[in-house]
Amino acid sequence: MSGNVRTTARSRVRSSSAEPETDPLRQETSSNYHRTKYESNSTSNFKLFLTITFFFIIIIFFLVHHFVTSAAQPHLPRVVTPFPAPKIMDLPQFQGEHKESLYWGTYRPHLYLGIRARTPQSLMAGLMWIGVKDGSNHLRHVCRQEDALSAYGWTKHNGRDYGHQVLVDHGMILTTEFIKSKGEGSGYGWDWAVRIDVQIDKSKWNEDFGRDAQLFFYLADEGGNVLDAGRENLNIRESSLLASGSRTDIGNWQLHLKSTDDLKLHYSGFHTPHFHNLSDLVEENLASQTRKHGQMQLPDSSDDSPNVLVFQIIGGFPFTTDIVFISATNSESSRVEKRVNSLTGDSLSNELKYKEQAYDEKIEKIFNLAEKVDSESISVGKAAVGSLLGAIGYFYGQSKIDLSRTLIHSEHAAYISYWPAELYTAVPCRSTFPRGFLWDEGFHQLVIWRWDIQISLDIIGHWLDLMNIDGWIPREQILGAEALSRIPEEYVPQHPTNGNPPTLFLALNGIINGLKNNEFNVMDRSEISLFLERAFGRLDAWFQWYNETQSGEQMSSYYWRGRDNMTTLQLNPQTLTSGLDDYPRASHPSSDERHLDLRCWVLLAAQCMHSIEELLNKETKPEKNYGSTVKLLSDLEILNEMHFDDVHGAYFDFGNHTEKVQLKWKELKARRQLVREVLERPVLKLVPQIGYVNFFPFMGRIIPSGSWILEKQLELISNRSLLWTDYGLRSLAKTSSLYMKYNTEHEAPYWRGTIWINMNYRVLSALHHYSEESGPYQEKAKTMYKELRSNLIRNMVHNYQQTGFLWEQYDQVNGKGKGAHPFTGWTSTVVLMMAEAYDII
Incomplete structure (x- = not known):
């Protein structure tokens, strides 16, 4: 105990200024021990200091790099940020054999006959001819209503490998037939052929117009690959080869022409970066030749390194010619001559007849028309x-987005480009609207999914892959130079605040009901389920975009954005976003509007999403309960309270409205024009x-x-x-x-x-x-x-x-x-x- 006391006392004394007597040996040992311990602690602390300093330097470096990079590369606006999910078109079912089988097609619907591949930089083909209108020659190429053709259109087309089209041009009748063939030795995308038959209706054709038809068939390579003409002086009696070339997608290829009729051929080669105005190149070339030599024929010459070759085919009425495209001619099993022969002459005639019969049989199998309508109706x-x-087309390019409505105090339009994207879609009209329209496409798919579910899912998938991070899809798709050339510049920009009827849900509803009714085979059922599983996130985001951005002031009310509340020229401000354009709405657009049609479109979308949830056994999330949304929007009492008029027994829009609006002539800016005049103050009411x-x-x-x-x-x-x-x-x-x-x-x-x-x-x-x-x-x-x-x-x-x-x-x-x-x-x-x-x- 005394020892403990001493030790304790010593310990306390050592902290004082007085030094006690100690054993020299023990003092030395103790001193060494404490020095070693101190030096060890100092070394550890120094290492720790260096480590912390190093990490701080690394963090500062990354922060500086981040800020410098951010300054050099500004963050893209959300509107041009793709939806953060795997693309639907990357699903295995859209790869391999499916993708190859749809590679080539008549995918340039704005042309009377246009062929391309489903790839951004494609080898393209097309047909031109000289027609006569009002006694003058006109070069036909792009579908135009002003050409005033008596008729044109694919009377039969299966969407994959066969089509039959008749064009009636003021007494000249052209029949174009398209076919694809997977022959032995065919390259990627297979071989294809076009048969062109030219006739005249003698009752409508004046011989002063000429006794010969002049066709122009061309190839153009968007990728800039050089095209080689078969020979300087083309003679189909000596060789059927017109052109050849090479591409990474299909290997070496050849273009052949065969005919039993007496035809004359001429050609011209061009080097150009532009492909939307090829008919201008041909017209200028023909005009130059006519001035120099008095003959309207191509010069049988070419620019250096041509990426466009045009072949002029001249023949007396009537005549028929077969044009064949053969891929992978460099392979050991290419068998070029055999493949050319199988797609020309009698072999082609037999194959076309078989395809036509198969088309007719499929029409009857799917639509069962013979029991329901007469033969004239069946042909229609x-x-x-x-x-x-x-009219299904393939397009590639970037949409132009107008940000002016999303920027505060913006006096000028601010545009930005969407990401480069492809779109495989049907189009409403080859002459006037040869591009993708979101609200039209749902109606197209009502027919297409019944005809070919794989093509339908492919098209719907392409559309959904155009969705941005907010769930918005541009309503009109004007992609690529050819599409842009067909629309005035002021109509190109798309507005990210504006929607369009989500009609794709119409088609998806039909497909889901088809599943429930066992209308598909096992493989189709599996692919549809995989498609819906992959698409669900995008469809959910699409629904939420409508539900959140197009909602009205009152719960379960909606109104279309994009109406002009400042117009002084429109009798009733248009609602282009609704798809019904000038259909009358409230005379004075405001956020108080309730649009009946949009409310019903949202209900349709919710019903479809609820069906998909049940089909895929998805767990219902409280904040996204589609069943509850369907119940709310289907509630007749709520609907009637918001939109129903007992006097008329009708449902109406609601908004700030007066019937007393007119257009009146006034002198404005030194010219007389019709101006909107409001004769009474509008009030909130149902729009009658x-x-x-x-x-x-x-x-x-x-x-x-x-x-x-x-x-x-x-x-x-x-x-x-x-x-x-x-x-x-x-x-x-x-x-x-x-x-x-x-x-x-x-x-x-x-x-x-x-x-x-x-x-x-x-x-x-x-x-x-x-x-x-x-x-x-x-x-x-x-x-x-x-x-x-x-x-x-x-x-x-x-x-x-x-x-x-x-x-x-x-x-x-x-x-x-x-x-x-x-x-x-x-x-x-x-x-x-x-x-x-x-x-x-």
């Missing part, structure tokens, strides 16, 4: 499907216009079959003083204040009375639904259904026989086709009317 149904599939929009709840089957409201809808639809005609339903009632009124001095009425087939199809679908639902109005719905279906089919078939076209719209007075033609987009739903195949909700 075949042409409707063929024209739609033959009767037309397509009023019947969206009817189209969506929201109204119970036993409800008196259904009876009122049927009365309004069948009222001849309002919508009903012998040719289909008017878009706007005759009693409307804006019926067939110009919207500006130059904007003729568009959705203000004429008959549109997509909306008639949806009304017909609903009538069919209610005609099969037991209730007090079942018989009335059945009678109306039969009459409306008959009126629509009869009028479209009659117009096709008279004019050779399906049309964008039909006159409500006489039933004649109007507007863009051939309009083989949603007007092709005529085949679904014939087949009684309707969208199922």
